[in-house]
Amino acid sequence: MRVLLTGGAGYIGSHTALALLESGNEVVALDDLSNSSRESLHRVEELTGKTVDFVEADLTDAAATRQSLEGVEFDAVIHFAGLKAVGESVAQPTRYYRTNIDSTLTLLDLMRERGVTRLVFSSSATVYGDPLTDRIAETHQVGVGLTNPYGWSKAMIEQIIADAAHAWPELAAVNLRYFNPVGAHPSGRIGEDPDGIPNNLMPFVAQVAVGRRERLSVFGDDYPTPDGTGVRDYIHVMDLAEGHVVALEHAKPGVRSVNLGSGEGSSVLEVVRAFERASGREVPFSIEPRRAGDVASVIADPSLALSEWGWRTTRSLDDACRDAWAWQQSNPQGYANA
Numbered sequence: 001m002r003v004l005l006t007g008g009a010g011y012i013g014s015h016t017a018l019a020l021l022e023s024g025n026e027v028v029a030l031d032d033l034s035n036s037s038r039e040s041l042h043r044v045e046e047l048t049g050k051t052v053d054f055v056e057a058d059l060t061d062a063a064a065t066r067q068s069l070e071g072v073e074f075d076a077v078i079h080f081a082g083l084k085a086v087g088e089s090v091a092q093p094t095r096y097y098r099t100n101i102d103s104t105l106t107l108l109d110l111m112r113e114r115g116v117t118r119l120v121f122s123s124s125a126t127v128y129g130d131p132l133t134d135r136i137a138e139t140h141q142v143g144v145g146l147t148n149p150y151g152w153s154k155a156m157i158e159q160i161i162a163d164a165a166h167a168w169p170e171l172a173a174v175n176l177r178y179f180n181p182v183g184a185h186p187s188g189r190i191g192e193d194p195d196g197i198p199n200n201l202m203p204f205v206a207q208v209a210v211g212r213r214e215r216l217s218v219f220g221d222d223y224p225t226p227d228g229t230g231v232r233d234y235i236h237v238m239d240l241a242e243g244h245v246v247a248l249e250h251a252k253p254g255v256r257s258v259n260l261g262s263g264e265g266s267s268v269l270e271v272v273r274a275f276e277r278a279s280g281r282e283v284p285f286s287i288e289p290r291r292a293g294d295v296a297s298v299i300a301d302p303s304l305a306l307s308e309w310g311w312r313t314t315r316s317l318d319d320a321c322r323d324a325w326a327w328q329q330s331n332p333q334g335y336a337n338a
Contacts (some may be wrong), residue, residue, distance in 0.1 A: 003026065004116075008054075011181070034195075062106040063208055084151070090149065107160055120173075120247045120251065127142045127143060147295060150293075150327070174255075179234070183315070191331065200319070208283050210329065235313055243260045
């Protein structure tokens with residue numbers, strides 16, 4: 001297949017581009033480079049020996065996107081493009097709704113115009129809100145009591161895709177509900193390169209370990225968890241990338257929602273200790289008040305992906321820390337010095 005990756009130069013997009021190329025597909029990456037670097041795709045080409053076609057465009061601008069994609073062919077789409085920080089979404093709600101929803105509307109219209117029916121959407125476990133069970137399955141309620149605009153935007157987009165499929169029965173869509181992507185390609189050549197202060201835990205921990213930042217802020221140590229810090233299901237980004245390839249292969253007319261997670265939870269302090277083991281460096285931290293929009297524990301029940309697709313994670317948190325450290329050591333300023 002020739003696959004269009006929106007947001008393809010970003011963290012998950014670049015790793016998925018690599019996984020697609022290694023599985024025999026072709027890749028067209030579309031990105032506005034507002035929070036990503038073209039260098040990530042140069043390195044994907046270096047690692048695979050294959051070419052990534054690149055289109056610079058902002059999906060929220062429908063007319064400009066159509067013009068940029070004129071003459072560019074593709075058979076399927078993986079939709080990553082959008083804003084993704086929970087805390088930032090609480091502070092900038094209209095920006096999050098406008099960017100995430102408008103980009104999806106542009107994409108769905110463009111796909112229907114071209115008769116491209118296969119879509120994988122980068123959704124999130126945040127659509128489940130505050131978990132009602134220890135392990136969250138796809139049958140858990142969605143869009144109820146969500147705690148932040150980021151999660152609401154993902155739930156709204158899932159509804160938009162469902163409505164589009166009702167009106168367009170040929171659409172074969174999969175919503176991949178991610179848990180917490182971490183790590184990097186084991187080569188250390190591509191990894192997570194946040195713009196400014198990291199919003200996610202592991203890149204912040206890595207920047208502290210490499211000396212780029214003084215200490216980690218741990219937001220809350222009074223949650224009802226074993227050590228009081230938030231518990232999350234961390235999934236290695238290469239397991240996640242391979243999950244997208246499998247999802248594309250299994251997409252059928254209609255809409256399917258599937259969790260991608262490890263099924264295991266780790267607290268913030270457990271991640272800190274794992275990274276200290278991987279790096280051999282101390283990671284200083286301070287305890288701060290809880291962050292708006294966060295919940296205590298979010299862990300996947302990933303059994304549906306295993307039973308229907310044969311997909312499961314094969315890499316551990318220690319693997320993710322090792323690979324993230326390899327990336328951070330080799331690229332202490334991210335792609336900026338490339």
